Amino acid sequence: MNTIGIIPNTTRDTDFKVTKHLIEVLEAQQFEVKLEDFVAEKIGREGLVGDDIYKVPDMIITIGGDGTILRAAGKATFHDVPILGINLGRLGFLAEVESPDIEKLITRERLQNATIEERIMLHIIACDGMGNKSNFWCLNEVSLIRAFSSRITDFEITINDKLYDVYPADGILVATPTGSTAYNLSAGGPIVAPYSKDIILTPICPHTIYSRSIILTERDTIGIKMIGEEQLNLCIDGEAQMNFTKRHSVQVKKSSKVVKLVQLGELDFLQVLKTKIVGRRK
Known part of the structure; x- marks a missing residue:
């Protein structure tokens, strides 16, 4: 795994602060980063046109919430590329990583040893x-x-x-x-x-x-x-x-067809359920 595509939700990461930070973290670990052309233009980089963002990378990382993953899932599935979500939303069941944990969790070792979970x-x-x-x-x-x-x-x-x-x-x-x-x-x-x-x-x-x-x-x-x-x-x-x-x-x-979600092994489903739903009642 050497090439990672980043798909940010531009209504959540409005100033691309999280996107830029993620790029720095990935490139420091010798990953090649790909962006959609309209995102790349905003931050002074070259981007990919159309569905190439799903064709070229070995993995997609979305930045936003579960909705961002849902919007990417269809095309990612047809191109057989797994998705890892970074959560900027309020209640993310699909997004594996919270934005403050990017440096801790987005490492080459973790990504290469991650589990790919297939969802129907x-x-x-x-x-x-x-x-x-x-x-x-x-x-x-x-x-x-x-x-x-x-x-x-x-x-x-x-x-x-x-x-x-x-x-x-x-x-x-x-x-x-x-x-x-x-x-x-x-x-x-x-x-x-x-x-x-x-x-x-x-x-x-x-x-x-x-x-x-x-x-x-x-x-x-x-x-x-x-x-x-x-x-x-x-x-x-x-x-x-x-x-x-x-x-x-x-x-x-x-x-x-199945959607392939990257699981870094931090929490299992029941832990996520307890944290996201049961924990909100406290």
């Missing part, structure tokens, strides 16, 4: 009823949420092409184990160990007392349609991707 992704196929299909991939979750109306929506759920239930709810989401501590957790869904391969179906604010999350296996395929005239947004990892109406349907299943 979901493959989402959205159909518009006229034969047109759109493909998406997510690391955390796919969600269907209200766009304009405040009405309850009825969601018809199938599992492996068999009708499971109709959920009256504000929305519906399907999460990976990695995403179980994100929107799924806020919606009352269960926390699942991120290295498992289960799929979580969670209604958002269901209008019944019996509608609860269900944990499915990696072999299961979930189908979702809506009943009614409402207009929804189909969101991938929190980003709206397309409008969704009763003409549409969506199929969700485990993807064959």
Whole structure:
């Protein structure tokens, strides 16, 4: 491992102070550092154009929060490059390193001996009823949420092409184990160990007392349609991707692709959970 790409969140590292510090730490250890062209221009360096930031390096280091990792994950996965996150956010489950610990943890020995943990992704196929299909991939979750109306929506759920239930709810989401501590957790869904391969179906604010999350296996395929005239947004990892109406349907299943996250071995999942969630209650 000799070449590392850095992808900062420019809304968090606004003056590139952390980015510059990380570059100094890496170059002092004879790593070659690569930046996206628009970032490099801001700090007087040469950069890479387009997807080259994912093609050239042996590893990507993001600077920001979990959202920065989520935005990088799709392209990093397609180019089979692992990601290490430096957290500048408030609650980071994916980011392995806190910014004050850069010099301590970002060392050649630690990076070369790091564990690469594979996290499953979901493959989402959205159909518009006229034969047109759109493909998406997510690391955390796919969600269907209200766009304009405040009405309850009825969601018809199938599992492996068999009708499971109709959920009256504000929305519906399907999460990976990695995403179980994100929107799924806020919606009352269960926390699942991120290295498992289960799929979580969670209604958002269901209008019944019996509608609860269900944990499915990696072999299961979930189908979702809506009943009614409402207009929804189909969101991938929190980003709206397309409008969704009763003409549409969506199929969700485990993807064959995985996201590779660099683990430096400082904390395991249960320690992170205790620190990030339980510790916040004190």
